[in-house]
Every structure is written in C-alpha cells, then in structure tokens.
Amino acid sequence: MPTKNGASPAPLEYKIIYSKRKTIELRFDGANLLLIKVPQRTRKSAIEAILHQKADWIERTRKRLAQRLPVPQMVQGEQILLLGSWHSLNIRKVVTPDEIFNTPGVITLSQKLASQGAAGLIPLYRQVTRQWTEHYAQIYSEKHQLPYNGIRVSSAKTRWGSCGANNTLNFSWRLAMTPLLSIEYVVAHELAHIKHRNHSKAFWGFVAQIMPNYEQGRAWLKQNGHALPVF
Template identity: 30%
Template sequence: MGVVRVGQTDIRYELRRSAAVSERRITVTPGHVEVVALTTDDAAEIDAFLQSKRQWLFNALRDIEAQTAMRAVVPRFMTGSKMPYRGRMARLTVRRHDGPHVEVSYRSGFIVDLPSWVRQRDHDTIVATELKLWLKQRVRRDVSEIAELYCKRFALKPRTIRIADMKTGWGSCGPSGSILINWALVLAPKNVLEYVVAHELAHLTVRTHGSEFWAHLAMMMPDYERRKGWLDVHQASLDVSFLDRSA
C-alpha cells in the first residue's frame, strides 16, 4: 500500500503492476484508489507519475465524495421506497400473496410479492436478496444481448463473457479473451452498460489504451465519448452495497 500527499491529505493507494497495459493509470472508486503501473517501472517513475496526477487525483476524490454523499440510500425495502435502476430512481412496491415463492417483476417500478409465511423481521433481508438476484439476472441478459450484437457485427470471438462483483473497474478483458463486466452497471443507463461491453470487446482487437484503441472504439461506437462521460461523472453512484442486508 503506497501513500501520496494531495493538499493536506495523505491518500493511500493500491499499486498493481501489469504486463497487459502500455500506459499507467489511476482508478478512483469510493474508499479505494488503484494505481496500475508498467512492470518495468521503478519507484521513481511511479512517484513522478503520481506527482503529475496530483491535481487530477484531488478533483477525482472531491467528486467521488460529493457523489457518495448524494447517492441513494434505501433504509427500508417497503412500498414507496425508491432505488436506483438504469440511471433513474425506481419506485418499490411490496405486496403479500398466498403463493409459495417470492416473485419480483418490473412494471414502471419494482414489484415484490412476498409469501404470507415471510416473517416481518425478515422482510428487508428477503426483499433485498431477491432484488439483487433479479438485477443480476437482468444485467446478465443485457450483457449477453449486447455482446451478441457486437460480436456478430464486428466478427469478434471472446472466449467467455461473464458478469462479476468487481472491487475496482467496470470491465476487463484478459489475455485469453475472457471478458468480465461489473454487474453494478445495472444501475447505469443501458447505453452506458453497452459502452463498457463494447469497450472490453474492442480490446480483443487492440489491447492497449492508446490512440489506436480509441479510434477503433469510435468506429464501433461513434458516440462512445458521451456514454463514457456519463460514467466518469456518475461512477460513485453505482454502488450496490445497499442490497447487502444481514438477517
């Protein structure tokens, strides 16, 4: 764990070296800063890179803190509560029914039908758990549909495409062509999810993040900058931790 001083604050960061990157980068997410360096970098080169990015890092941390303070909090999973979904706040309706299973649907808002046997003290935990499962199924289907479209259009053949709980980053493309997509993107507009999928698929052709990569992505998705801009601004709001409830 390294430390860089920004203003009057010491910022701790996790250093990761990668043979797959051609340029250094910093990723800032709530409570975590990751610095990706080249395998050939020595301590002086990493320090010089961090010093050159001090202002950017200061601004990024400030924006993350502001967004985190404003992000949605769902204190109770009950009728009338609202939760983020695809870039908007969706209303939640919880109903009781006599069926044996919990049923989740979406019709201009989330509807959760709870069996009568569910105890009141377990209400929030069960609703949150079922919503999380529904959202993961939804984003898995979205990613599959988007990837199928781009693979067919651009003759791409990823080894695998999976959604995952990712501590940092929104997606990755491994050396073997295996692609991971952060399932928290289900909270972003669908066109932003599409951008991340296209971004990782583009790495099947161009591995680095140089000018050649961005030109290739622009060919695949001419308006990628607008979608990327939304993600850069709102990334701190894509926090699915509100669904983690203990019994």
C-alpha cells in the same frame, strides 16, 4: 441522474486518534466525519497545519462522498435505480418472474427477497446485466469479428468490466444501475480489448468505430459512477 433526497449537508466533524504510528493519516468515515490518525504527542498546531494543507482534498472528497446515494432499505414504495432511472419498489408476498417488470417504472419483488435488504436486489441486477451485456456483445462481436469466450457477471466494485486473457468478458452487476447507453459502452470497450490489449489511440478509435456515440455512455459513468450506492 436525479437525486433521491435533497438533504442539506451536516457540518463536518473531526476525530483525532492518537496511536503508535509515525505519520498523520486522514480518512473519512462517511461524508461528515473525518478521522485524523496521528502519532502520540502530536501538537495541535501540527494537526491544524495538515488540515490547512489538505483543505482542498478534504472538500473534494467530502463532496464526492456526500453525493453517494444511500443503500436501498427495501421498503414499500422506495425508489430503486435500474438502467439509470428510478423505479418504485413494490413488495408482494409472492411474485412470479414475469411479474417483476409488469408495470412500467415499478420493480415488483417478493417479500422473501426484500427481507434480505439491498442484497435482495442483486439477483435482479445480475440478470439484467447478463441480459443486456449479452445483447450488445452478440451484435458487436458478429459485426466486427470479435470472438469472445462467454460472459461472466461479477460483483466488482471498482471496475465496470474487464476482458480476460482468454477473451472472457467480465461485467459487474452494478452496471444494471446505469443507463443502457453506458452498458453498451462498457461492452464495446471490453470487446475492443480483444483487438487492442491497451488504451492506445488505436484502441479508442476502434471503440468509436464500434459505438460512434460511446462518449455519452462513458460520460454518465464518469459523472455518476461514484454516486451509486455500494452494497
């Protein structure tokens, strides 16, 4: 996935917060501010020791957070992620449903939706997620005799999809930001759970049977999933 802006990283700032706690806790507030919560009267040397000990974790976490794309501001011409590629946002007073994707590489949204901020993208992301997950689920469920009990589009932040006990398939609308290959993989993965309720070798073998190139779709999510904007 190409990066949206190539801003150079700002220096990492630290903020020490003394409180009535018993242990030291490190927590990032964004990529450039590390909050260090410590018990009252903790010595500077003890804090320095912890920072030294946790240096790898700090660096790793910071890098990951720095890669996260900013939440869309919904301004004219802004680059918006859809199906793994950037689209220009075109804001117009009135937009009919068939005008949304009229121009390749452009998403046309109404002023009313854009004025809601990034939340204005969610109906579109939900619609795209439903459309493509239904598309792949129908094809694969028929081909491999995997009867599912409908599709639910959720707003889950930490999982792309899940398969309920009653074989209802759940998919996060955040999938609309990822390439079709990744959506296809998540559908194949959740459908495979109808047959294998675990992540055993047999499960992965079955996923490969459903979608022989599933690794590609999975790899994109592993490499880029953490960088997608969260809203």
